[in-house]
Amino acid sequence: xxxxxxxxxxxxxxxxxxxxxxxxxxxxxxxxxxxxxxxxxxxxxxxxxxxxxxxxxxxxxxxxxxxxxxxxxxxxxxxxxxxxxxxxxxxxxxxxxxxxxxxxxxxxxxxxxx
Numbered sequence: 001x002x003x004x005x006x007x008x009x010x011x012x013x014x015x016x017x018x019x020x021x022x023x024x025x026x027x028x029x030x031x032x033x034x035x036x037x038x039x040x041x042x043x044x045x046x047x048x049x050x051x052x053x054x055x056x057x058x059x060x061x062x063x064x065x066x067x068x069x070x071x072x073x074x075x076x077x078x079x080x081x082x083x084x085x086x087x088x089x090x091x092x093x094x095x096x097x098x099x100x101x102x103x104x105x106x107x108x109x110x111x112x113x114x
Contacts, residue, residue: 001037003064014064016057017041020050026083031090034067035059038084041071054079 001024003011016022020042028036041055053073060067073079 001035001059001064003061012064014059016059016066016069017055018043020044022055025081028084028086030058030086033061035061036084036086038081040080045075051075052078052080054081056081056084 001016002013005011016024016037018041022039022041024037024039026038028038030036035058037055037057037059039055040052042050042052045051051073053071055069055071057069058067059065072081
């Protein structure tokens with residue numbers, strides 16, 4: 001993520017996530033002025049098995065620092081947060097897509113995380 005000044009000059013440049021293919025799919029501004037990113041974070045377990053979880057991270061715009069960083073999912077569920085909105089109480093809700101790893105392969109189903 002890059003924060004630009006009004007004249008287009010770079011104020012800061014930050015990378016969030018880990019070493020794998022982590023992706024932000026949506027960004028919103030919260031009522032307190034922070035930025036909320038929604039996407040997916042991929043972890044490699046046992047050296048070979050990729051596990052993708054829905055990922056939300058709140059960013060402080062002036063510094064680019066993380067306020068908080070959370071993943072939702074688990075070892076047998078792949079999840080992606082596709083969008084996010086701020087709830088009336090200041091919490092967040094994200095629209096997610098989940099797929100489970102079962103004997104029949106993956107079975108995509110819509111879900112909610114947040």
